Amino acid sequence: MSNPLQEQDEDLFVSTVESLNPASNHKPEELNHNILEAAEDIDLNDDESGTITPATQTQDAAPTISPLEQVPPPMTETAKSAAPKIVSKNNNEHKLHAVSANGQPDDRFIEIKVGSASKVGDGMSAYLVYKITTKTNLGVFKKSEFEVSRRFSDFLGLYEKLVEKHVSSGRIVPPAPEKNVVGMTKVKIGKEELGNDEFVERRRSALERFLVRISRHPVLVIDPDFREFLELEGDLPKSSHTSTLSGAGVIKLISKVGDTVNKITYKMDENDSLIQRPEFHLQWFEDKSLFIENLDVQLRKLHLSLDFMVQQRRELAANSGTFARSAAMLGNCEEHTGLSRCLSKLSELHEKVEQAQTQQANNDFYLLAELLKDYVGLVGAIKEVFHQRVKVYQTWQHAQQTLTKKREQLNRYQLSSRSERIPTAKNEVEEWEGKVERGEEEFRLISKVIKQEVESFEVKRIEEFKNSIVRYMECLLENQQQLAQLWETFLPEAKAIEE
Template structure:
């Protein structure tokens, strides 16, 4: 009978009843967690906060080693030597960089491998500096493992970079030298920067940074088992697509009756923020495109001025045109540099946070699923109690004992369902609070860096035209 069917368990392999009660303080010492790991318990907490002496207010650890900002070059921005000394002398830190993308193999079996270098003073790691080589599917496999373990308890998991069938195919069929040069291949550089930001965001999380799978990914210099289910055309990938469609339909069609106004207000805030960030990201992408087009037009002006100076008989005018061509070439390079700044500093951060807001919504949806499971248990309990009452009225003593056992069983399920729902609600509040602090700090650092770069470019542009002005005035 349909009312006898128990709903599929949502938490077969996830412990959400015992160990997570000690998670009231997300920012305890990493040394305490190292000790807890030695006793066989999973490390759940890490002191993820630090601040510079110039910032007395405590903020999340998101200084330069953990800020996903790149100026467009193939090498990531590194910390100052003073910052390194401060970290090494006191606060726990982890600095991750990805360099040296190389194409391995030929044909459709080829793939890109990336060198992941890590520097840290955290006691849970065996060394202070180490490097491994990982392929793109390894990153997706790591994300799947972290999602499987932590999403169902309300953690916000940073999203991994999206697969690009077109970009991957171009790399597979390209030549060996083209695949190895990150500067000569825009797709490879974008992916390298995105993977680096993903690892830094994961390391910035006080729980995920101590996860055994994450630590194995960073420090075990061995080839990881190939994550075949990450392929878009694999059987697991197709099933994941169908499940994702079902989850999306469920998110749209099911609306739970909120008893806590915090979640309703926060979800509305997240939806509004996502809408505005998406509009801003679209406009910034258009701005990047326009700057690159402006660089192309500036190059055309430089070429035309150079050809005109070659056929000009007037000496001073010819020199001025030649100087104009040189200035326009410099301006062209400046426009391209500004376009890269717009993309890697501003556009990519907005894209990252669109993905992170999706992860926040996923955590909210896990809470909704737990609420559905809890409500189903309550409905089943009511039916079991009704069936028990009918047996007592009809004196069916042969089935009464079984009915009593079923009532007790469903009462326990209802109690566990309520406990799980309350626990994930508390966890989401903590995670969203940490997410908001990191978001504000990330945007602060991004705006400062972006405006500093923009001012430098404008100052350089003024110098170029000031140096050309005397040549223009010398025309006689």
């Protein structure tokens, strides 16, 4: 029997991404090698349709001393020329198109659709399964069209894997949808059709946006775990990180507590002469950190206001429906024929008004409120990679301080003529000099990658907000025109009472 808490338990400490534990036994060299190996199957700069050639990355030459530089930065010339654009046919279908090196669109794409959910099992042991259909002609995938079934915990497992591999390199991983205890419990014990359940539709839409955002990232889209998630037939191995009460969940919780304390207590010394050099982008990070903090505050305020507006719009639609039923009852008992007919038409009118207002409430929610919620999570992911940069700086500074102590110790041995300890001390100095060099190089690389990631985020943010606001205004105008036409058709009925 599956654990009902696995699908529904909320984390006690909210954090957009899980920080990488330096003491864990990860092998970034092996992981990054897999990514590069997969990238050889696709070149978004190739103009010839149906031709897949190995991708070339333009990177600064640097010694191979850090896992960070083994993953190509997301906004190299290749990635910039292949910046994806989303074309949305409807709320359920998204397509990612590449742009060739000469600025002309080519015919390669990836289209991901999360279909309606189906419930497996009964009672509190039940869970939802979503059908995911993918169409693509990217050579990194084995087929051009495939369909798999995934449960919600599989999406969370994919997110955890991507975070574990890419956040330590400074890459922004789109956050997965949040767990919802109340909504999922109602679905488990409910007898209604899932197609009419608002919670199920909201989650389906959020899961689809999550996959689409991953597919828009030039590095994440070729990640082996993402490709396995979309392609592997049958069930995925269960992730031990998605259940709060599991051993891995408890370790994750403790790690989050320690990481939260570290964020509060530690501040990077921005006056340190070591990070004043241009390659560390100090001024850019100072300005962008302030911008991200302000953006986070404003997005949360606007999202709160939109949630309230959606609630009020739904209440207005419900009240219109109540008025329609009351008008119908009054029309049935009215003796005056003209007035009875008018009340009956008024009841029909308000039924249509209720439908129009409900549709507008859905537009408010899916076109704006959910977009803002997604970006609150993305801003949280940016803040997390900023903190990851601070952690790399901490490691570098610790190595620098330890090196200073080792050099002082070596000097004491040399002055005291303790020759038997000098060789060991020299070896330790050389070892820590290497760690300092690696720490500096990692800090330079993660600063560079984060800068590229945030700049790419800004471009996509402006484009997506523009498209969503334009679409929202079009829907709002259509809705108001519909309401005006409804009232215009009712006007002759109202005037006919006097005749």
